[in-house]
Amino acid sequence: MPRLDEYAEPPRRGGAGVLLLLALGITAAVVAWGYLVYVAIDFGTTARNGDGTAWWFLGLATVGAISCLFVAMMLGTRLVARIRAGSSPPPTGPRSPGGRRAAR
Secondary structure, eight states: OOOGGGGSOOOOSSHHHHHHHHHHHHHHHHHHHHHHHHHHHHHHHHHHTTOSHHHHHHHHHHHHHHHHHHHHHHHHHHHHHHHHHHHOOOOOSOOOTTHHHHHO
16 A cells, blocks of 8 residues: 555655746847857858858857757756646545556
8 A cells, every 4th residue: 555655746856946946047048049149140141241250250150059959958958847747736546557458
């Protein structure tokens, strides 16, 4: 027979503070991504006009924008996981072995 404390919710650690930091990190990463995309477009225009070093800056801005968007997605995944972990109801009880056919 399972004990009642097995179904209790795990204690939360720094609930609102961690969520706020994740939200701020996502915001900063998305803003940086937008700026780097804007700069990459500007460098692309400059490079097409004949400036050879602008191609290097275009490449660096592109890699930076990709990494910023990746970081924003990873932080978003953590944010959603934390929100889901805090709102899930406790399980109702142990399942009977055997599945649906055995439960009939």
